[in-house]
Amino acid sequence: MSTLPVPVTEAGRTALAALAAAPAQALVACDYDGTLAPIVDDPAAARADAGVAGALADLGAVLGRVAVVTGRPAAVAVELGGLADVPGLVVLGHYGLERWHGGELSAPDPAPGVVAARAELPGLLGGLGADGARVEDKRAAVAVHTRGAAAPQELLERLRAPLGDLAARHGLVVEPGRLVLELRPPGVDKGAALRSLVEAPPFDGRPSCVVFCGDDLGDLPAFDAVDALRAQGVPGLLVASGSDEVRALAERADLVVDGPPGVLQVLRALLP
Ligand SMILES: O=P(O)(O)OC[C@H]1O[C@H](O[C@H]2O[C@H](CO)[C@@H](O)[C@H](O)[C@H]2O)[C@H](O)[C@@H](O)[C@@H]1O
Numbered sequence: 001m002s003t004l005p006v007p008v009t010e011a012g013r014t015a016l017a018a019l020a021a022a023p024a025q026a027l028v029a030c031d032y033d034g035t036l037a038p039i040v041d042d043p044a045a046a047r048a049d050a051g052v053a054g055a056l057a058d059l060g061a062v063l064g065r066v067a068v069v070t071g072r073p074a075a076v077a078v079e080l081g082g083l084a085d086v087p088g089l090v091v092l093g094h095y096g097l098e099r100w101h102g103g104e105l106s107a108p109d110p111a112p113g114v115v116a117a118r119a120e121l122p123g124l125l126g127g128l129g130a131d132g133a134r135v136e137d138k139r140a141a142v143a144v145h146t147r148g149a150a151a152p153q154e155l156l157e158r159l160r161a162p163l164g165d166l167a168a169r170h171g172l173v174v175e176p177g178r179l180v181l182e183l184r185p186p187g188v189d190k191g192a193a194l195r196s197l198v199e200a201p202p203f204d205g206r207p208s209c210v211v212f213c214g215d216d217l218g219d220l221p222a223f224d225a226v227d228a229l230r231a232q233g234v235p236g237l238l239v240a241s242g243s244d245e246v247r248a249l250a251e252r253a254d255l256v257v258d259g260p261p262g263v264l265q266v267l268r269a270l271l272p
Pocket residue numbers: 031032033034038039040041042043044046069070071072136138143145147177178179180182216218
């Protein structure tokens with residue numbers, strides 16, 4: 001078993017004690033990219049360490065619920081993460097729009113705005129001379145990545161306004177992330193997704209503890225949700241998978257670890 005780094009906050013230490021006291025009523029949820037899987041140039045190649053599935057399975061055997069809450073389509077996270085055989089795992093995809101559990105996927109049809117925006121994207125990017133931009137078709141959303149460009153951050157900034165216009169014209173919102181701008185339907189976020197897990201059995205709104213691990217801007221609503229639960233008396237632990245690209249989570253976390261290997265170490269050490 002790994003050693004768990006000590007949270008820097010009293011709230012974090014309280015949450016760990018609560019988890020140890022009542023593991024069967026605890027919820028542990030993790031983001032996928034940058035948290036369970038390393039950041040790589042090609043989104044289709046972002047595979048989790050082989051130990052991740054085992055760590056989630058071990059935790060799932062003793063905790064109330066283990067979940068992955070991701071901006072990816074749920075089935076893609078399951079496939080890339082090698083998570084298909086993790087007993088009891090829930091994967092909420094597309095920021096909570098999709099739910100995967102026990103091999104069953106519930107996924108709504110893509111919003112018409114996504115279909116229209118996707119069709120316009122090649123012309124728009126071509127007209128802007130967005131060399132190096134990569135379009136990721138996520139079915140219920142469409143993402144434009146700039147990691148492969150000569151100047152990734154500059155290109156991202158240049159695309160922000162035109163992609164914002166495109167999204168607005170089609171009733172979509174722009175979800176910013178690590179060198180990516182995603183056009184997706186409004187009305188879901190990881191905070192609501194996490195709350196849906198808290199409200200469901202076996203917790204029915206009163207878990208003994210909620211742990212959330214994330215790395216990117218899209219994880220901030222889940223951090224907000226944990227803060228709100230704490231205000232209601234539910235202990236919570238916020239874990240940031242640290243990176244040089246995004247610092248906003250590390251500034252709020254109870255525990256900052258060194259990327260996905262550090263998160264895996266935490267998951268292993270959470271076992272009572
Ligand atoms: O909520 P997440 O599970 O963290 O998903 C967020 C986005 O992650 C992916 O993009 C990020 O990871 C890629 C692979 O490492 C990397 O190339 C890219 O630069 C990152 O932004 C994914 O491709 C997106 O669809 C997700 O929304």
